[in-house]
Amino acid sequence: MAAPEVLVVRPRRAMIMSSILAVVLLAVFVVVAVLLRGSNTGVHFQSSDQAAMVGIGILLAAGTMLFATARVRADAEGIEVRNVLATKRFAWNEVLSVSFPDGASWARLELPEDEYYSVMAVQAVDRARAVEAVRALRRLHKAAWT
Known part of the structure; x- marks a missing residue:
């Protein structure tokens, strides 16, 4: 007896574009977090601010991957x-x-x-x-x- 046919379909281009966008978003937020401490804006950024920037990048990257x-x-x-x-x-x-x-x-x-x-x-x-x-x-x- 043959196994019943099961069709599974996932979007290909959405996966590619979501992955690229997630990596770019994460990279941008990590770079901003690293450069945050060295900026001369008159505001004193702490390590917690840097961690928050990386956290925001992670959340945005994860949200982008939902489309995949x-x-x-x-x-x-x-x-x-x-x-x-x-x-x-x-x-x-x-x-x-x-x-x-x-x-x-x-x-x-x-x-x-x-x-x-x-x-x-x-x-x-x-x-x-x-x-x-x-x-x-x-x-x-x-x-x-x-």
């Missing part, structure tokens, strides 16, 4: 969508279709009563990977309805 945590996990039973902070699971019978509207930044699940749920893991900037992901999600959705 988007993920979709789909199987024959349904689809689990993790966006920036929230994870939600839908059974395929709750989903009317998987769409990627023209001009949209990411795919979405069309739900009953004109509702939809964004799928941030399938992003337009990933181009061919996004197309393949939408096609695979549509195949799983169609198989669940037949």
